[in-house]
Structure formats: C-alpha cells, structure tokens
C-alpha cells in the first residue's frame with residue numbers, strides 16, 4: 419500500500435518536472451526554418467551534383483582524360499570528345515576538346531570520386547539542392563550546356 | 571441481439587506487424603502468433619530493402635566501394651566507413667597520419683551521439699512521448715550541421731579515404747564542436763529529468779523484456795544490447811583500433827538485462843562520447859591528413875582480412891578475401907543489428923504486444939543495415 423501512495427507522489431512530481439521543462443521551451447527562440455519561405459546558406463563544402471569549371475575564356479577546363487568517368491562507382495558520367503586542329507607556333511596540332519559531358523544524377527551517390535580524381539581541377543560540386551521532379555529525364559544533366567548557360 | 575463471440579481458450583490468431591509500420595522504424599515484418607494480447611510466437615521476416623551490398627563489394631574496386639558503406643546504417647554511417655578504410659589500410663600497409671586518425675575518432679563519436687540522440691527521440695515516441703523527439707532532433711541538427719560543414723553531406727557521408735581524409739577540418743568546426751559539448755551536457759541533464767525520471771517511462775521498461783547474457787552470446791548480440799545485459803564488451807576497448815587507446819573513457823555496463831538497462835547504456839554512452847570528443851579536440855595534432863605513400867590503384871595482397879569496429883549499434887565487422895585483384899574476391903559485412911534483432915523472436919515469447927514494441931525500440935534497429 420505504501421508503494422501505491424509513493425508512486426502517486428513520485429508520479430505527480432515527475433509530471434510537474436516534465437511540464438516545467440516543456441513550459442520553459444515555450445519561451446525559447448524558434449529554430450525551425452520555414453522552408454521554402456526561408457532558406458539557409460549552404461556550407462562551403464556542401465555537395466550538390468557536379469558541375470564543370472570554366473577557364474578564363476569560359477571554355478571548360480576539362481581535357482577529356484576520362485579519369486572521372488572511370489572512377490565513378492555508378493557509371494553516371496558519359497563523356498564525348500571531338501578532335502580539332504589548332505595552330506601552335508605555326509604548326510598544326512590536333513587537340514581533343516569536350517563535346518559532351520552528361521551526368522546521370524539518378525544514380526549519383528555524391529561520393530566525390532570524380533572531383534577527387536580530376537587532376538585538372540575541372541570539376542566542382544554545385545550548391546543546388548532544389549531538385550524535385552516527377553520525371554526521370556529531369557535528372558539527366560547536360561553539364562556542357564549548363565556551363566554555357568552560366569556563361570551568358 | 572447475438573451472443574458475443576466466444577473464443578476458444580486455445581485459439582490464437584496471426585498478427586502481421588509491418589513491413590510498413592511506424593513501430594518497426596523501417597521495412598521489417600514481424601509475424602506474430604497472438605493469444606489475445608500475448609505473443610505466443612514471433613518471427614521476423616527480412617529482405618525488403620536488400621540491396622546486395624556484399625556483392626557490389628566484389629564487383630567494384632575498393633575505392634569505388636567507399637560510398638556503399640554509409641548506406642548501411644544511415645544514422646551512424648561514419649562508424650561503418652571507418653571500419654572499411656581501417657581494414658583496407660591494414661591489409662595494404664598504408665600508414666595513416668595521426669591527425670587524420672584523430673579527426674576520424676572525433677567525427678565518429680559525434681556521429682555516435684547523433685545516432686543515439688535520434689534513437690532516444692524515436693524510442694520515447696514509441697512509448698507515447700512526443701516532445702523528447704523534438705528536443706533530440708534539435709540537438710542532433712547541431713551535429714549534422716557540423717558534419718555537413720566538414721564532409722559535405724548530412725547522413726550518407728563519404729569522408730574517409732584510404733590513407734586519410736577527403737579534406738581537413740577548419741577552425742570553425744573545432745569551435746563549433748567545443749561549443750556543442752557543454753550544450754549537449756546540459757541537454758543530457760534535461761533528458762534525464764524529463765524522461766529518465768518519469769515514472770510512467772520507468773514502469774514501462776523496468777524488468778520488461780529480460781535478455782540474459784547467455785542469450786546475447788547465443789545470438790552474437792553486441793553493443794548497447796549486450797552491455798545492458800552485463801557483458802562488458804566494447805571493440806574500442808577489447809580490440810583497440812585507431813587512436814582509441816589514447817583516450818580516457820569508460821564503457822557503461824548495466825546488469826539488469828531489461829529495456830531500461832539498454833536505455834541507460836546508451837544515455838551514458840553519449841556522455842562518454844563527449845569525453846572522447848573533448849580529449850580529441852584538445853590533443854588534436856597538426857600535420858598532414860593524407861598518407862604520403864599511397865598506391866594509386868589499391869590492390870590487396872592475397873589473403874583474408876578482418877576488421878571490427880564499435881559502431882553506435884555494436885560490433886561491425888568487415889571481412890575481405892583478396893585474390894590480389896583490384897576488387898575483393900569475397901566481401902562479408904557483419905552488421906550488429908542483424909544479430910541483435912534475432913534476439914527478438916526468442917525474447918518476446920509470452921510478452922504483451924505493447925511491451926514487445928517497446929523492446930524492439932530498445933534494440934535500436936536500423937533495417938537497411940540488417941538487410942544490407
């Protein structure tokens with residue numbers, strides 16, 4: 419019988435303590451961010467999908483070495499190149515330039531292997547996170563086109 | 571008026587919990603044979619989120635397998651990636667700089683606190699209390715912000731590399747982590763007063779779902795589940811790895827074997843993790859974060875390698891059998907909750923269904939980690 423009453427006593431006490439704690443929370447500042455009306459700044463290292471980096475002339479820095487394509491665990495990257503002839507010091511030289519850089523973001527795990535394996539500093543992570551769509555095709559990015567769009 | 575239906579005393583019925591059920595925290599199905607509210611027999615059914623992670627390990631190169639490890643246990647992913655890189659480094663003989671190991675230990679412990687916090691919230695919510703979940707998530711958010719600032723991801727990290735780290739931590743991270751420790755200690759006091767001291771909570775868990783040390787050994791249970799049954803086993807202490815021997819921390823062990831003991835183990839572990847983080851931040855050495863001598867394409871010498879680490883849920887082991895190629899011949903993942911969960915069938919016989927769901931919460935199951 420003693421246990422019964424002490425339970426009631428401790429029960430009421432713990433109830434009051436609990437209510438005290440939740441009551442104090444009432445007066446604390448709100449921490450919830452009301453997305454999409456409010457947004458946060460993404461941290462510097464935030465990993466969005468990858469993006470090509472342009473050189474001074476606005477051309478992609480990529481030299482089509484194919485390291486990123488090979489390193490990617492999920493085979494998200496498809497590269498294409500064309501050969502052009504340029505003149506260097508009066509001599510005609512052949513050079514490979516990037517003609518296609520497709521990213522299949524549906525399979526990307528944002529692991530960073532491509533960025534890490536690029537020895538020419540031609541890839542970076544974007545800060546893009548507003549990616550929602552009901553169509554799969556919307557996640558197949560043409561990075562070359564995106565770069566051109568950014569340039570203009 | 572028809573007469574009420576008379577159940578025969580020996581009549582039982584089959585209750586299907588899951589695969590989509592809030593109490594199972596994932597796609598786990600439990601077939602329960604019930605006698606009224608009492609469980610006669612329970613059978614857990616797995617395989618709803620099986621993704622063949624082990625097979626993928628055999629088809630991908632070692633470096634390409636890095637992102638997979640964080641998709642096992644999405645709440646405490648760093649512990650699993652840690653085990654993977656340690657296994658490869660030991661097999662390939664790569665020396666890891668001290669600073670990198672310290673940062674690994676600090677981030678793993680932060681991740682452990684985050685994982686336990688989420689478990690705490692979800693567990694109390696299983697028992698009917700909602701506000702602790704909100705408080706726990708608020709604290710966890712601080713950890714995720716810190717980890718996002720260094721790793722670039724919030725849950726599925728791919729931060730460790732063979733021989734070191736993807737990138738170094740900055741002063742902001744160290745400052746934020748230092749600020750977080752006192753904040754978390756204050757929160758732990760709050761949780762103690764709000765939840766641990768609550769009489770309803772105690773009565774729901776005390777003496778419920780006893781799991782003997784014998785049963786833990788039988789099923790290979792590790793982690794807080796085993797430590798709540800009086801087994802003093804923590805891989806960080808028993809098979810030291812990384813820089814853990816340099817830290818001063820205790821392994822909380824409780825001998826009551828009930829759900830409350832498992833709860834207490836985890837609550838105490840958060841404090842111990844904070845101690846490790848504190849010491850790690852104080853003694854963080856300067857230096858490189860990547861090994862200098864590191865083969866570009868990793869090929870392991872022919873052999874059989876095993877590495878165990880203590881994750882938030884128990885002992886995680888990775889076994890790699892190499893035939894000298896650039897990917898593993900066989901890769902086996904020993905996930906802790908797979909063993910911990912198998913207790914459930916035996917332990918919940920004759921238990922009330924409400925208690926069984928609280929018991930399942932106290933096991934801290936993460937289903938993708940069981941199914942792999």
Ligand code: SF4
Pocket residue numbers: 468489490491492493494495525526527528529530531532533
């Ligand atoms: S981040 Fe990883 S998965 Fe994504 S494209 Fe790069 S290498 Fe492939």
Ligand code: SF4
Pocket residue numbers: 479480481482483484485486487497535536537538539540541
């Ligand atoms: S690794 Fe860099 S330079 Fe090479 S193809 Fe990829 S983006 Fe281009």
